[in-house]
Structure formats: structure tokens, C-alpha cells
Amino acid sequence: MRRGSTERVTIRDVAARAGVSKGAVSLAFNHRPGVSPATRERIFEAARELGWTPSATARSLSGRRADIVGLALCRPARQLGLEPFYMDFISGIESVLADRSCSLLLRLVHEPDEEIALYKDWWRGQVIAGAILVDFREDDPRVPALKGTGLPAVAVGHPSLTEPFPSVWTDDAAAVAEAVRYLAALGHRRIARVGGPAGLGHSVLRERAFTATLRELGLEETRQIATGFGEEEGARATRSLLLAARRPTAIVYDNDIMAVAGAGVASEMGLVVPDDLSLLAWDDSQLCRITHPTLSAMSHDVHHFGAEVARTLFDVIGGTHTGHRQVPTPSLTPRGSTAPAPRPDAPGPRDAQGRPDA
């Protein structure tokens, strides 16, 4: 239902429509415990139908904004616009926030210390009700710096990296093992990997799982390159792998834009994907569906992941949640960029030294 102006509707109308007390509406919108999840949803729905938004004064309990959550990203601005992952992740967060009349305070930072100072400032300044922490490193400095501040936060990453913060995580190790097993089943024996920055916790976990799976299957321990997540970085890493004396026949990437760039490099070097070289992307997005050939990927629903993170944060703010939540493991979506490994004695492209690729 749409009204001419939202200002004529009051909290009383919302309470009546949802069949609850005004106090319950207030608790729900301030993300406090005391209303069941089902009742909360009914209240949000009633507010949406009536076009009601609580006013700043009504919302702030003890001066703190209860309707703003913070997200700091330590990434170059350009990359934010180019990598589908973060905008899809943010759109998932926003989908949950919008239904609760909440906003996301987004900030790009240059280094972890700036991020720590920012979160402390936002929390002490009563700007945010809670925070989303991403891109965890091993021995992440944010953990000791923020754990005693009282800031309600949800961490995105494996619990081993984020403790004591409640986290939302995907089983990267299991997904990496599936990717390698799939390529091995296609006959590939030299599988390389192009990963994200060396310091990132999930890069480390994926790297270890990759090596462990190669060993388990008795495959060659091929190179893994840690780099950025950008187009340029993906192209450079792929070029380096394909110029090696013992060229891989398959490459696994840590995101989709690096895989797209890798496909471009393969073509520039006269290699046919997937006949000469199989490529497997990560994250998956429309990019993978419009390349030629289309890109096989380890897919996960990044939008849903973001939404789950936001829901968990509200539970943390409301005091009803303190544990970890696992979202579905990325799973294989085979498309046109993966195929059986080329036969070692097949005629065709030679490696950089001009020797047959055997």
C-alpha cells in the first residue's frame, strides 16, 4: 500500500496492523531481544505495507543509532567497481537491511590500522549498531584490537581465523578439493592455481587444501600464484604459468574476473580453451556465462551469503546469537572451459622451450 506521505502513519498504526504492542514494534526496529523472529518479520512487513519508518529520535536508544551497520573494506576503489563479488555481497546485505529500514555505512580503508581506528570511532561515536568484518588474515590484528570494545560484530571467514567473533563462513577447503578432484577425473595431472593475496586467511586455507588434495591424488605439486583479485593480476599470473617449461593443463582461479582474464591470455598465446587448457573460475557471476567459451566455475550464491551475514548481525545485536553459521559450500557448475586433459602425445601447441608438451 502506498500513501501520499509516510509521515501521517504512526507507530500505533504499525502495532495495530501487526497485532502487537507499540513496545514490540520499538524492540523489533531497535534489534533488541524480546520479540520472536516470526513476530519481528510480521512487524517489518506491517511497517513496509504502511510505508512507515521510525524517526531518528524514536530509534536511538541512549543516543546510539540502531539502524546503521558498518562495513570497512581494505580494497582499492577501482576494484570494488570491477569485481562482481563485493557488489553482490553488498546487495545481499542491503536486501536484509532495506526490509528492516536500516542502512549500510560503507568505507574504503588503506590498511588494517585505519580500519581498527575507524570501527572504534564509529562505535564510541554511537554511529553504528554493529559491524561486518571481512577479509580476515592469519593472526588478524582486528581480533585483539576490537574484541574488548563491546562492538557487536559478525566476521566473514573461517571460525579459526575469526574467533571470538561469531562468523558466517563457507567450507573453502572442501570446495577446493572438489575442484581438484573434478579436474583430476578429467585426466589432468598438472593443475595450477591462481589465488588471492598471500596474507588473506581464505587464500591460505585454499592453498593448503589445494596442496593436500594434489598429494592425496598423487598429482604433480604444481605452482600456486598468490596475487590480487584484478583483471591485470589474473592475466600476469596466467602468462607466467603458461610460459613455464612444464605448462599446466588446467588452472583454478580464486575469482571470476581473473579467470576471464586468463581465458584472454590463453587465446593470445594460441591455446584453445578447453582443448589445450581447462580453466575453472570461482564465485561465478554473469561474467562466466557470457564469455566464449562459457566458464566452468565453483559457484556460490554470494547475494544469499551477504543476506545471511546481515541476518546474523541483527541476531548478534539483539543478543540472540553468538555462534558460527555455515552457508552452502561452493559447488561445481561445469560449462565450456573445462574438458578432458590433452593427450601427452597429441600434436599441438608446444611449451615455451619448443619441446612437445609432455
Add this chain to the structure above:
Amino acid sequence: MRRGSTERVTIRDVAARAGVSKGAVSLAFNHRPGVSPATRERIFEAARELGWTPSATARSLSGRRADIVGLALCRPARQLGLEPFYMDFISGIESVLADRSCSLLLRLVHEPDEEIALYKDWWRGQVIAGAILVDFREDDPRVPALKGTGLPAVAVGHPSLTEPFPSVWTDDAAAVAEAVRYLAALGHRRIARVGGPAGLGHSVLRERAFTATLRELGLEETRQIATGFGEEEGARATRSLLLAARRPTAIVYDNDIMAVAGAGVASEMGLVVPDDLSLLAWDDSQLCRITHPTLSAMSHDVHHFGAEVARTLFDVIGGTHTGHRQVPTPSLTPRGSTAPAPRPDAPGPRDAQGRPDA
């Protein structure tokens, strides 16, 4: 330069490094007039080098946060993650904000009334220092509702839509004329257009310019379809155009993902791009470069557009700017999806009624 902790650096250190007074540093970070743009940049650079961020208390003048700007988007959450335009636009805004230690408060709303109530709430609640207004409609309700509030705001759109708000705009009419002239020069006589939502101001401007240019060149007044900006909408509109008795030989789209979807529909209907059908995208992004064939586009630097909007907002907040700023007009980047029109008597695909396409 990186430090172990940002908290040991003070405003005094920043002032000394930039060679200015502490007061000047404060003015710069609060976006107040009184420091020249060059000095301001020097201060920001000194702060960045020292890893210094002003604290919440030091920053708020009369209780208002000077380091947060607001952006409300009336779009579905899913679309935010899928359409490259907004990701790129936001990344441009963030690039300027990050250098000034500022954050973006981002909120998805369902309708204009919700957006108006939100901005009033943010402004009265002293949450934001200013706002970015986008997606203007003709007789936009935000103009009368917000113009008397004192909220410093920059509007994105043609000045005729955004007055009295200072705006940052591109000359859509000129770009549309260039697109049509280019296709006409290739011999196309039936050029259709797939545009954004009918109510949006820039859709209306483009639609009018499109019709005017067709008339000027003596071309057929072909259909223009107003739709959403999504993949599905682009596919549906393209299908509808290509099933018509008098099928167009060229289609201009209002963004890139609709053009990508259009290419998919052409292929599904057995039409070869660009031999049977030319497609021209808008905005341009990596999507256009990785499709097969690559997509010709009316390109503009959306990241730079967002950055210019953020810079203009700081000038408005600082009281040094009240006019309109034009950013470069989108210009043609020809790629693989446009070619001379098929000859009317050429053998080849027929229209939906089975008649030769003449």
C-alpha cells in the same frame, strides 16, 4: 608510511607535515571553506601518510557528523549486484571519500516517499553532512520536499530535472544523436531502442532525442521500449522487437547488461550479430569486452562520474559551489556488434511472418 598504531599520531603532526595550522586541518576535514583546494589536498595527503584519522568528537561541529554522506537508491537489491553501472559509480564516490576519511551511508528504498522521509531523518538526526540524489523523474517529488530543508545535496541528472539542486550531468541527448547517426551511416533505416523505466528523467530525454534524430535523418520512427535495466527485461524487450513484422536491423540499449541479454536472444532466434542485426550498448564495462562478438557501446567513465559527484558534494558542503557541472558526453566505442545494415534483398533470416526482411 605505516605505523603500528594510528592513535599516537595527532592533528599537530598532520598540521606540521602539511605546513599549516591545526585549524586548517580541522577546516579541511570538516569540509568547511577557508582552505584552498591545493592546501586541502596537501593536508589529506599528510594525514594519509601519517595514517591519521580525526576522531568522532573532534570532527563533529555542533553534533553533526561531517564525515558521512548519504545515498539512497530506489532499486531492487538484486539489481544493485548485477548492474555494473552502480557498482562503478559507487566505487568512484568511495575513491574520493576514502581520501578524505569519509564514509558513504547507503540505503535501498522502495519508493520516493520512503527516500524523502529517510533524507529528512538523516539530516535532522545529524547523521549526514550531505546527500547524493540520483534517478530523477520529471516533476520529481524530492525537489519540493527537500529544497527547503537545508540539506546540502548534489543531484545526478540534467539541470532541467534537478533545479534548484546543483547537479552533475552528462549530455544524454547528444550521445543518443551520435549513436543514431552512427548506425544510420552504416545504412540502418530501422533502428529500435530499449530504454530504462518510462518515468526516469534521463529515459525521457533519451527517448525524445532518439525520435528527434530519426526524424532529422528521415528514418523510420521505430519502436522504443521502456523497461527495467535487468537481464530479463532486456531479453524480453529484444524478443518483442525481433518478433515484429518489420524487424529492426539495429537496436540501441540504455545499458550494457540489457545489450548482453539482447545478444543472447538474437542468437536464440538464429540471427547473426552483426551480419543480421547490429547491437549498441550504453555505459560500457568489461561485460562488453568479453562477449562474443564484443559489444559496441556508448562509453563513459562511470567511475570518474561518481568521483566528480563526490567532489562536487564536498564543494557544496563547503559552500564553495552552487552551479552545475557537466562530465564528458558518452562517446562511441565501436566493437564487433555493429556493422553495415544487411542488404534488403540479401538471402538470409526472414522475419516472424516468414517474409523476406525488406
